Amino acid sequence: MKPAAVEDFALRSELIQFNHASYGLSSRRVIAEGERLRRQIESDPTLHLGSELTRRLAAQTISVAEMLGVDSTRLTLCTNATSAAAAIVASVPLNADSTVVVLDVEYSSIRRAWEIACAKAGARLVSVAVPVPFESAAALLAVLDDQVPGLVDYLQISAITSSTAFRMPAPALGAWVEQRGGRLIVDAAHVPGHIPLLPELWGAAAVFGTLHKWFPTLRPVGLLWLTPELDIRPAEVSLTWDSPDLVERFSWPGTFDPVPRLCTETAVAQWLEWQDAGLLDDCEQLADTADQAMVDIGARRTATTEFRPPRLRSFILDGVTAPQVKDALRVAGIRAWVGHGAGGECLLRLATHIYNDENDVDRVTNRIQEVLSR
Template structure:
């Protein structure tokens, strides 16, 4: 870990952290702002949780939309990616003639939500096996053509897949589902603060995700972007459920803590500082260093170079089990995501941040080499 990391984060000095992509990591600056806002709210909850709140949340939504490069009128902040997904899946029309396509490398709870919705509606759910490592868009589109005959109503994909860390070719996928007469819904949990959001270029109808994974904001903060033709309502029926304004519609899910959303602007300001000073670019170079180091000891990247996200990389570890790798990293005080892929293979995922350095790459590489050599 870089010596200066303690200035921005409260991480333990003896910890090697490669897993901020799972839960995010709030900076000290944002934590302090959150403490200030909580004191302010407690000074007059009736005002700060009542008539003032919708306007303040609208300001944060516009600020976030500007940073993400999307139309603020078509975006709202919400609780997290799961709540945004639940709202979307509950809102889109499904019936016995509907077909929903979900890739087998999608996040498990999103897949399960579509299974439940399709079961209730009597709709057809098609799970498409994606070739991993992913080498080309052609291979992916061929898999879709082979496994999905006929028309499609919805295609659920990720901007960046979670466990396999693949940056999906969204424009090609958007064109594919449009030709099948359907809409593409994008899980961008690993988008904001990591890769640009381009819903119109992708051909997406809905994009949902989180801000707290890659921005240093408090958790949880989700977002939802919707094309004008679709009407998405919150999964919970609250006082603002009927609002015609998207941001207001999601501004009151019942009594909740709005502080993480109200800290969004502060988090984005700090992220922009990291970007302008080259710290985020250094993280990208460090991810490339991890690619080379782990490949040298036999780990296999989950995708060709053009499908690898800037600061999130995943590797297939042959001949070992996920519990064994988890135990080895845990014992060495190394935090990384380890789990099984769609075919049961052991996956290791690393997320590089501004507190990481090459010593951290050496530590995780040496530990993985020990496990692979046993």
């Protein structure tokens, strides 16, 4: 029998969902709130999409900032992580003397955004290969020292990497780039609702991410956190682009659907109920169960215990291809992220959530074991 919490979602009952980390999943409560808000907006768009909207978005931003434990004057909600990243990459000053360092485990579109920006400015882009399985912050710092001599303007990392799903040693990397005269940019797409958001501890100058991956909010809701000295503007020049207020600056990227942002308080409140009931702790225990089960059938972890996130795990599957694994899971009604790592290895990523149980772990493990044994 599935956990009672499965009723909180509209997920098809015959599916096994381990791909929560890709898109998240809106809860029925938040979907209902979104429908209410849409009816309200349509009753008087001139009012609800005008100046009133900025006030409401500011209130949502303050609520999110308080929950995440960060200064609300440094935080804004935005369309998604991609738009927040685009704002950063388009705004930071680059020239022919600049050096940007990007790790090869970063999300592909983020790497591409830096490639385009550096090419336009004539800046040097250095891609650094991260050892996988990831076992040591010291080893990565040694690679950086070896491959990146001299000054650095920006270092792009993820707090939790996407495909390989391991926690980066952000404070150590922040200290490294500061010693090189540069700034740390952090992709925190897998952070809010999963692990603490700690930009100042990380030594970050800018952090971008999403709420819709680990909170049950509607899609999409992005976030952007900035140090005061960085003047970051939206990539699209809209009516509020020149605003000195960070929230207002990102409140109107042209005509858009504000409902996902307006639902964040509802989503966070429900997430807190799950946390208080111990359901998120159960997810962590289930992730550990899945982790050991996958290793028992021959999968290899992408990181040692110190660097594994609570509810997101990735595995290297030797001797098989990503299409083989995708097809096997699809036929079995199992949804999980499968792809290739930077070195061409086949990766399987599992995200546990409150609708999963040990039967789900057994089914995905058995299916992967079948693929590996062919």
